[in-house]
Structures are given as C-alpha cells and as structure tokens.
Amino acid sequence: xxxxxxxxxxxxxxxxxxxxxxxxxxxxxxxxxxxxxxxxxxxxxxxxxxxxxxxxxxxxxxxxxxxxxxxxxxxxxxxxxxxxxxxxxxxxxxxxxxxxxxxxxxxxxxxxx
Amino acid sequence: xxxxxxxxxxxxxxxxxxxxxxxxxxxxxxxxxxxxxxxxxxxxxxxxxxxxxxxxxxxxxxxxxxxxxxxxxxxxxxxxxxxxxxxxxxxxxxxxxxxxxxxxxxxxxxxxxx
Numbered sequence: 001x002x003x004x005x006x007x008x009x010x011x012x013x014x015x016x017x018x019x020x021x022x023x024x025x026x027x028x029x030x031x032x033x034x035x036x037x038x039x040x041x042x043x044x045x046x047x048x049x050x051x052x053x054x055x056x057x058x059x060x061x062x063x064x065x066x067x068x069x070x071x072x073x074x075x076x077x078x079x080x081x082x083x084x085x086x087x088x089x090x091x092x093x094x095x096x097x098x099x100x101x102x103x104x105x106x107x108x109x110x111x112x113x
Numbered sequence: 114x115x116x117x118x119x120x121x122x123x124x125x126x127x128x129x130x131x132x133x134x135x136x137x138x139x140x141x142x143x144x145x146x147x148x149x150x151x152x153x154x155x156x157x158x159x160x161x162x163x164x165x166x167x168x169x170x171x172x173x174x175x176x177x178x179x180x181x182x183x184x185x186x187x188x189x190x191x192x193x194x195x196x197x198x199x200x201x202x203x204x205x206x207x208x209x210x211x212x213x214x215x216x217x218x219x220x221x222x223x224x225x226x227x
Binding site: 036042043045 | 148156157161171172203205215216217219220223
C-alpha cells in the first residue's frame with residue numbers, strides 16, 4: 001500500500017485558507033486519495049476524496065497533482081472549529097476487497113484567532 | 114449523519130475485571146471495525162468484520178476479542194483488563210460503493226484500567 005507523508009503540524013489564522021500538503025509518491029493507478037480529520041477526543045470524520053481530478057465539496061477542496069504524487073487539502077476559510085488532526089490516506093480502494101484504513105500520524109492544524 | 118453508537122463513553126475499572134465495549138450501527142453496514150488510540154498517538158486497527166459471523170484481527174495485536182452475531186452489533190470484550198489496556202477505543206462502520214467508500218466512526222470509549 002502507498003505511504004503518505006504529511007507535516008507534523010501547521011498553523012493558520014482564522015478566516016484564512018488552510019492548505020495542507022500530502023506526499024504519496026508510490027500511489028498506484030487505482031488508488032484514491034482520501035482525507036479525514038479528527039477533532040480532539042472524537043472519532044475521525046470523512047472530508048473528501050479524489051482519484052486524479054480536483055474535487056470540491058461543502059467542507060473543502062482537494063487538489064491532486066497531475067502525476068498524482070502529491071495532493072493538497074484546502075479549507076478556504078478556516079474557523080476555530082477546524083482545529084484538528086488531518087489524515088491523508090491512499091490505501092482505500094473504491095470497489096475493491098480491501099476496505100481497511102491505515103491512519104498515519106496526520107497533520108495537527110491549529111487555527112488561531 | 115452517521116448513526117453509530119458506543120457505550121459506555123467512559124469506563125474506569127480495576128485490574129482483572131471482564132469488560133465489554135458496545136458498538137451498534139443502524140445503517141445496515143456490513144463492515145465494522147475497532148481501532149485503538151492512545152492519547153496523542155495514531156489510530157491502530159485491532160479488529161474488523163466483513164459481515165455476520167466474520168471477524169478478523171487487525172494490524173495491531175490485541176488481547177481483546179470481538180463477535181458479530183448481528184449486522185448492527187460489534188462488541189469488543191476484554192476477559193481480564195490490565196493497566197496496559199488503558200486507551201481510547203473507536204468503533205467504525207463502512208459504507209461501500211460509489212460515489213465514495215467512507216468509514217463512519219462512533220464517539221469512542223475511553224477506558225482506564227487501574
């Protein structure tokens with residue numbers, strides 16, 4: 001399975017965009033990029049996913065490079081409630097038999113007032 | 114909105130006691146999971162199930178056991194709790210298929226073994 005690399009921590013000012021990078025240089029052609037977040041003491045929550053096109057939903061945008069070796073999660077207007085650990089995961093295959101998630105260390109995003 | 118429940122939310126118990134952590138989901142999901150997470154550390158998969166009467170060990174070895182007699186219920190049992198079992202236990206269920214595969218997590222059970 002592909003392994004991801006994320007910065008340990010990042011800071012962002014409230015109201016500004018938060019850009020969280022993720023490297024996944026060994027991703028295979030049929031693997032998706034998923035992002036989850038975990039607010040303190042709660043269970044992780046799905047945010048967004050993509051294969052090779054950029055994606056946007058009500059929570060965030062996902063930008064995947066053309067070679068698919070890295071991606072960026074964008075929270076366009078960060079709020080204090082976005083403070084959480086953000087996980088980038090690439091070992092979940094849509095429709096495949098492997099439905100397990102492997103969480104790494106993630107990035108602790110702290111949104112400051 | 115995810116409908117997955119865990120009880121108790123907090124449990125403090127003495128060494129040697131038998132405990133069962135409950136997890137239920139009302140979404141009809143076939144796949145369910147148990148994760149263990151120490152404070153400030155990574156989540157580790159300890160058990161999973163692909164359906165009724167299916168249970169598998171996860172990536173992290175655990176002394177706990179699980180059962181899956183009904184689709185909606187996936188309890189985790191520790192026969193004899195020890196201080197090393199102190200941790201947070203998170204249950205999840207899986208929604209498969211397009212447009213996305215997604216795991217829904219419960220609120221967790223924070224276990225302290227004295």
